[in-house]
Amino acid sequence: MSATTEERTTAELMPGVQIPLIGLGTWPMMGENAAAAVSQAITNGYRHIDTAENYANETAVGEGIRRSGIERRQLFLATKFNTQWHSRSRVREAFDNSTRRLGVDYLDLFLVHWPNPAQGQFVEACEGLQQLMEDGCIRAWGVSNFKPAHLQRVQAAGIPVPLNQIQVDPEHGQPEQLAYHREHGILTAAYSPLGRNGGFLSHPAITGPATDLGKTPAQIVLRWHIQHGRAAIPKSANKQRQRENLDVFNFALTQPQITAINALETGTPPRLDSDTYFH
Numbered sequence: 568m569s570a571t572t573e574e575r576t577t578a579e580l581m582p583g584v585q586i587p588l589i590g591l592g593t594w595p596m597m598g599e600n601a602a603a604a605v606s607q608a609i610t611n612g613y614r615h616i617d618t619a620e621n622y623a624n625e626t627a628v629g630e631g632i633r634r635s636g637i638e639r640r641q642l643f644l645a646t647k648f649n650t651q652w653h654s655r656s657r658v659r660e661a662f663d664n665s666t667r668r669l670g671v672d673y674l675d676l677f678l679v680h681w682p683n684p685a686q687g688q689f690v691e692a693c694e695g696l697q698q699l700m701e702d703g704c705i706r707a708w709g710v711s712n713f714k715p716a717h718l719q720r721v722q723a724a725g726i727p728v729p730l731n732q733i734q735v736d737p738e739h740g741q742p743e744q745l746a747y748h749r750e751h752g753i754l755t756a757a758y759s760p761l762g763r764n765g766g767f768l769s770h771p772a773i774t775g776p777a778t779d780l781g782k783t784p785a786q787i788v789l790r791w792h793i794q795h796g797r798a799a800i801p802k803s804a805n806k807q808r809q810r811e812n813l814d815v816f817n818f819a820l821t822q823p824q825i826t827a828i829n830a831l832e833t834g835t836p837p838r839l840d841s842d843t844y845f846h
């Protein structure tokens with residue numbers, strides 16, 4: 568990559584809506600820890616913050632945003648709602664609750680947090696999100712933890728899904744899930760992109776490129792996500808780690824380096840099974 572070419576740090580999520588490829592994950596930070604981490608991250612250059620109703624930290628995240636002094640429109644703010652709001656009208660209540668807690672009047676991205684297929688109302692939740700878009704309340708919408716079977720049901724209702732936020736790291740690549748996203752133009756956002764401090768950070772497939780490129784293992788893994796065309800939302804409250812996690816542009820892994828990291832795949836499913844787990 569030429570040193571004179573500035574690499575794009577965002578992707579087009581929906582027409583006219585750019586999502587910063589690196590965001591700050593905020594689970595399980597709470598209270599003052601969350602507010603301080605969010606404020607510090609924004610000061611350090613983060614422009615994408617990810618929270619959720621269920622993290623019980625939206626009020627603190629909102630406090631951190633205000634403390635940073637950033638203009639609201641400079642920030643990409645994403646949150647998610649629980650399955651109790653899975654109906655066209657109740658999604659509006661979920662929006663009102665989240666924006667009140669966050670102290671904002673619109674969201675950049677609002678996600679169905681879990682499909683809860685036993686309840687069977689997630690298509691209605693997506694319809695509610697489309698209505699919020701039409702009403703100008705949210706700039707983009709998406710889902711989280713949806714398997715291909717869940718995505719198919721939404722698509723069968725004539726609703727293209729823009730984004731799915733799922734657990735992805737080098738050992739949990741979910742190849743069939745990611746292939747489905749590629750085929751259907753669904754942007755993947757990776758949560759736990761570093762695998763909850765995965766042991767793989769010390770694997771030679773990662774430490775090798777880290778040494779060669781003068782980067783940390785975490786930067787190599789985040790760069791691997793970016794070169795696969797994914798957004799990633801690493802969580803850290805630590806100033807130094809926040810900085811390094813954002814500094815993953817303008818260097819590149821080679822194809823053999825990417826292939827070696829891909830080979831860490833274990834075939835293990837994600838930690839939580841979205842056919843049965845929900846909140």
Ligand code: A2P
Binds near residue numbers: 764
């Ligand atoms: P810390 O918060 O102390 O920085 P999650 O799976 O929820 O995204 O968790 C991310 C985990 O990875 C946290 O334990 C976090 O620890 C750790 N982490 C975040 N950034 C880095 C980094 N750059 N290097 C090593 N560990 C990191």
